[in-house]
Amino acid sequence: MNIKTKIITFEGIRGSGKSTNAQKLYEYLSKNFKVIYSKDDKELLDNLFNKLERDINKLFKSKLNKLTKMLLIAAKSREFYELRINPYIGKYDYIILDTGQFYNFCYSEVDINDSCIIFEYIYRKTYNSDLNILCDLLPNSASKRFKDDRKITYHENARRLFLKAADIYPNFRIIDTGIYNEEQAHNVIVNIIDNF
Numbered sequence: 001m002n003i004k005t006k007i008i009t010f011e012g013i014r015g016s017g018k019s020t021n022a023q024k025l026y027e028y029l030s031k032n033f034k035v036i037y038s039k040d041d042k043e044l045l046d047n048l049f050n051k052l053e054r055d056i057n058k059l060f061k062s063k064l065n066k067l068t069k070m071l072l073i074a075a076k077s078r079e080f081y082e083l084r085i086n087p088y089i090g091k092y093d094y095i096i097l098d099t100g101q102f103y104n105f106c107y108s109e110v111d112i113n114d115s116c117i118i119f120e121y122i123y124r125k126t127y128n129s130d131l132n133i134l135c136d137l138l139p140n141s142a143s144k145r146f147k148d149d150r151k152i153t154y155h156e157n158a159r160r161l162f163l164k165a166a167d168i169y170p171n172f173r174i175i176d177t178g179i180y181n182e183e184q185a186h187n188v189i190v191n192i193i194d195n196f
Helices: 018-029 042-060 066-084 102-106 112-125 152-168 182-194
Strands: 006-011 035-038 094-097 131-136 172-176
Touching: 006 018, 006 102, 006 152, 018 035, 018 094, 018 131, 018 182, 042 066, 066 102, 102 152, 131 152, 131 182, 152 172, 172 182
Parallel strands: 006 094, 006 131, 035 094, 131 172
Antiparallel strands: none
């Protein structure tokens, strides 16, 4: 008998609490359901993506245009789905992802005015989460949680794109991880799940 699998994805800038909250939700749901927690190896995937982008730039002696970059991100999201999600559909009640399909897009530095079309493409052509939980945190606060030598504006732009996605798609729920401690944030997320 196939199970109706629900995909729950955590989105947000680096240091916003995605992995912490995803892990806590996994532990909570595992008490009563069959749950798989897929932790995206962001560093490995980012390094591979950046190497591919550099190789293409070198091959064609020019920078990737925005559409090419977005298609590569969509391809990466699709591969992630095939490897980390599809094998578990129908076998588990929940699949929890600590990083979703919008993460790489939001950090791609695409012009925010082009984002609607690209969001729509990624959303329709890769995989659709049943619920996206956006862990929202101001970049100044998030930067204290991780080492990153990039400018705060880099994370501010990513945050704007995450908030735009949350505004466009009805399956997003936003939790301000800057105003809650870990236990409070977990309780808010459990309430979201219970009422979803």
